Amino acid sequence: MPRVKETGRKMLFIIAVVSVYLASVISTADSSYVAAVYEHKVILNPDPRTPMSRHEALQHMQKNLDIYEEQAARAAQQGAQILVFPEDGIHGFNFTRSSIAGYLETIPNPQEESWNPCTEPERHNNTEVLQRLSCMARRNNLYLVANMPDLQPCPLKTSPTSTCPPDGRWQFNTNVAFRSDGLLIARYHKQNLFFEQSFDTPPEVEVITFDTPFAGKFGLFICFDILFHDPAVVLVEMGVRQLIFPTAWMNTLPLLDSVQFHSAFSLGANVTLLAANLRNDRLIMKGSGIYTPFSATYHHAWKGDPEEGRLLVARVPVLEPLEVKQSAAKEVEAGGGESASSVATDSGRCHQDSCDDHSPHSVHPSHPTFISSMMYDTFTFVLLNVTQGDVKVCNGTFCCHLQYRWLLQDHKELYALGAFAGLHTVDGRYALQVCAIVRCGGLDQSSCGQEVEEAESKMDFLLEGNFDTKYVYPSILTSRMFLEQPESLEKAADMRVTMKHSNMKSGLVTACLYGRMYHLDNE
Structure with missing residues (x-):
């Protein structure tokens, strides 16, 4: 039976039933790693539909990045090797296609170019956010994933025949991942948009992963993506067992509360899911967690709790693909006892x-x-x-x-x-x-x-x-x-x-x- 450990609203569940249906774990001497997610009370632009200059947009984003700096240092102090921030956490939301212009940076494709924004800031103009995130990863010696808006010229090199948007540019809701030395190692453009008029759907589905020395391969997707086959299930069926999930999730009961469905995806897909949500009580955005098929470390604020951010840190097992696919999953209860x-x-x-x-x-x-x-x-x-x-x-x-x-x-x-x-x-x-x-x-x-x-x-x-x-x-x-x-x-x-x-x-x-x-x- 599950045992419950509670500290405030942070919970850890340890399952006492082991099943072939659940993931196998790499049997090496060091088969775990320390992950962190930060639920962020985003500082919003009070008038997101009115265009801002680049200077004004940077001033706004720096306020959220200041908080990110504090939390990255806290995560590093607790031994985190990878840290995930939420969707829209730097810039906010509810922009129009034109009003978000001051917030956009052109993010180079790491598959085509090796670039460390922290050590080579002069290589690309107007990349202040990328530089700060890169230095954050480097300073704290951890892998870091954040979400930000990306501006790309049209046509895309990766899709040269795609039809350009009417204004001749692509704007994407984007995850960026940095290595612990600050190198930009991954860029993912959100496939399944949720009423996001400031962004485009990529002309082709992007299936993006990056490798780490402590847990192997991680896959990237964003918020509404979790309800669709591409790219979330594509990643799972490729054998990726560690998934990173920045989100701005608005809770909807009885079936789609954040911690409810994110943990369900982890268990049903047989993966670890690092889910970082925003905290915005007016929009019922709350609930972040580090979910594995065996455990869940999560935070879900309750009525009357202070509206504030929350850092979660947990040691989790490294998962590997099951080597044997069985026609039917059979269960084994820990410690014997009656049939499962x-x-x-x-x-x-x-x-x-x-x-x-x-x-x-x-x-x-x-x-x-x-x-x-x-x-x-x-x-x-x-x-x-x-x-x-x-x-x-x-x-x-x-x-x-x-x-x-x-x-x-x-x-x-x-x-x-x-x-x-x-x-x-x-x-x-x-x-x-x-x-x-x-x-x-x-x-x-x-x-x-x-x-x-x-x-x-x-x-x-x-x-x-x-x-x-x-x-x-x-x-x-x-x-x-x-x-x-x-x-x-x-x-x-x-x-x-x-x-x-x-x-x-x-x-x-x-x-x-x-x-x-x-x-x-x-x-």
């Missing part, structure tokens, strides 16, 4: 071999279903209003199955199991298959799917979905935005995914299997 496929039932526990067939294809007692909107999608729900139960709900041909037993049931709280399969079309277009246990907003079934942040009720459960995709991201979010690591997970050869959990520490807000049908996004 055991579930809660009327008699308390049963083993798979001695239980009835509880697969999604078996016959279940009929339970009344109802329709309610969750995250702007039409879910089919069934209520979970008995002490223990075995229920199934389908949305079209996609079905979710739940065995559950309440450990603590607050009768002022209503819960439901929901299923959805279809194309999400609000604030983005992406195809989903989702199984979710949710606490409803009130005691009426029409409130199921509403945003909820707190809960008292706890259950043991086994949640299963018969997915048509191998890309499934599991999460358990409890009261006040605490994570719990699933007790066990299993992916079967037929793409059935099972998540089991028991002895919850806090009230359940959402337990979710979030499946992405990437191949249907454009249908």
Whole structure:
């Protein structure tokens, strides 16, 4: 079972279940490294739609860079070897295409040119931000990743036949990575923009990595990219197991809170994710973390907490690709004990071999279903209003199955199991298959799917979905935005995914299997 260590709002979960489904770890003498992410309370331009001179834009950006300097020094003092800052953390957001002009720097392509901005500042004009970031990495002897706006001439050398924007230049939302001596080693242009009128979508998807001596290869992507196949899943399927994720994430419950989904991606994709978010309470931006398939070190501010930055530092294992691809993932529980496929039932526990067939294809007692909107999608729900139960709900041909037993049931709280399969079309277009246990907003079934942040009720459960995709991201979010690591997970050869959990520490807000049908996004 997970053990919880809490210091303020910083949490570390250690999972006591080891599964072939999870990542393997390099078995060398030094198979870990120290990572840091900084959640930044960005100092914003109060009038981002009005153009600024380069001098004025630099004055603004230096205020955020001053904070970066302080945090880089703090991270280095704690032994960090790599430090990640958030998306938009230097310049802010809500610019127009013209008003961001003073903030732009032309970032050379490290694949074509070797340049250390700190030691060779005169090589490129108007690169003050690059120079300062480079010197920050060099001074603190750590790898550093930050996000900034990039200006590139058109046509691009990497895509000479692409159609130029009307104003004849490219403007990109960009990650830059620096080696510990200040050398610029990577540049990534964000592929999946989220209502960012100041930036262009790159004409070709960029799959960008860089190498380190302490953890091998890292991959880069940004914020909304995490919901799409390119480049995030491309990196994973290339075998990249350390991913860097600057973000300006606006939390959306019940399914897409920052720590909830970022940890789910880490677990579902079998990777380490270094996620650095902004802190802006007005826009519900909060929640950063260092996530591995085994643990999560994260910070998620709660109501009334000071609106301030937060540095997270953690030692994490170096992950390597699994060498053996098995047709079905089997689980091993640490310390032996009962089978990992055991579930809660009327008699308390049963083993798979001695239980009835509880697969999604078996016959279940009929339970009344109802329709309610969750995250702007039409879910089919069934209520979970008995002490223990075995229920199934389908949305079209996609079905979710739940065995559950309440450990603590607050009768002022209503819960439901929901299923959805279809194309999400609000604030983005992406195809989903989702199984979710949710606490409803009130005691009426029409409130199921509403945003909820707190809960008292706890259950043991086994949640299963018969997915048509191998890309499934599991999460358990409890009261006040605490994570719990699933007790066990299993992916079967037929793409059935099972998540089991028991002895919850806090009230359940959402337990979710979030499946992405990437191949249907454009249908």
